[in-house]
Amino acid sequence: MNHSSSEQTEYAARPQIRLTNLCAGFDGTAIVQIDSLEIASGEFVSLVGPSGCGKSTLLRIIAQLLAPASGELEISKPKDRRAIRTGFVFQDPTLLPWRTAAANIRLPGELEQSSVSSSRVHELAELVGLSQDDLQKRPAALSGGMKMRVSLARALVLQPDLLLLDEPFAAVDDLLRQQLQADVFRIQKNLGVTTVMVTHNVTEAVCMSDRVITLGGSPATITSVTTVQLDRSVEMRSTPEFGATIGRILEALRPPRCSVNES
């Protein structure tokens, strides 16, 4: 999908998340320092960086699971909603083992006292690629990929304004990862939900997002912002443009004054 410049302006015109002079850390040590970051409504942004650079911390701040040490986080909520709704997909499926897939998908509704109809569960199952049979199974009887799909359906059940993904495909094998990446990409475009994904996989970030933001250094700061203007077909992956985009991002991830042996 090619984003025209008019779409880009539209994004910029309605930022949904705005981080200003935000600093996060533990016990007085800064881990992440973000001077300014705006994420537009409907945009898919990936945060890429080395392990332990604080990208997951940043995601948890956006989810309001953690409070920043200083600075500001603004999330604008839609007019018709009392509060911002967030869907979160964790690195592990994070399902309740004693509940069926369907009951796991319903959980956010129960916790927020917002009823989830069974037709809504079925609609989601279809969207993420779960069969009616899978819905009645407990996690122990589902494969890793199916569990991830249940986790994704659960994150979407309350029609979130914000979808946050924390290295969602780190624990699945290569083939399945590509499939899930394509599915999440399609679903995100369908729903138009503002999405922030944390990953250490540059290819994954380029295949899925509108913008790739790299983090690095100590404390971690934004080292590059790359707008991805490629269509996301499988053929695209073998084009020089694809390779060049990945190369640019890898360059930004390279630690300063330290040569990395690329093989």
Added chain:
Amino acid sequence: MSWARAFILVGSGLLPLLVLVAAATAWHLAIDVFDIPPYIVPRPVSVLESLRTMRVELTEATVRTAVAALSGLAISTAIGTAVAFAFAQSSVIRRAFYPYAILFQTVPVIAIAPLIILTFGRGFHSVTLVAIVISIFPIVTNTTTGLLQIDNQLHELFRLHGATWWQTLWKLRLPSALPWMISGIRIASGVAVVGAIVGEFFVGSSQPGLGAWIQRKTASADLPALYATIVASTALGVGVFAALTWAGDTVLRRWFGTRLDGSPFQG
């Protein structure tokens, strides 16, 4: 079905039985070879004979002991779970009392039983109390661990959706702790039987369970009867443990779709 497979299937029950027969034969022969008098070691046949003649009394005694042990276990489960809840709710309570829960586990039941009987008198209640004292700690420690060992990401998920304290307890902590609790009750069931027998041993004839029989038959040096009582005690211990393992497995299969060891249950 191949011969090897048939042999394994039959053998799984047959082998332990063969060992038993071999051991009894060796026991029988050893008495002849070393000329051991029956007041030191009785013959396996006379133990079997005692089991037959004493079957009514032994069954009665076993039932009494079972009732005391299971009452103790039930009360232990109720109190132990409540204590574990208190431990899981407050780190101050936990830090203050948890060391004693561990410490009490190491006090031998044989030392505490006479004290309980001296304090609370001879009777069923004291026997049950000994069973409670010995069986409560595995339940407290296991359930506390279960209530506290909550997956961090699941906890974040609950917080993300603004779960109340009650929702977190009811929908997350309690079900997560269930396998731990079941495993604690299973361990406790074995020691509750030991506790009841030790209690009866000290209470004596006013509470004629297996413990009282052991005490009486030791005093009268009726060795075949003593051996028969030991067989009944072991059978009770194994029976209670097996019953609770089955019950625990059934509960887990219903609620989790997994077995006690966490392996998936299909079908």
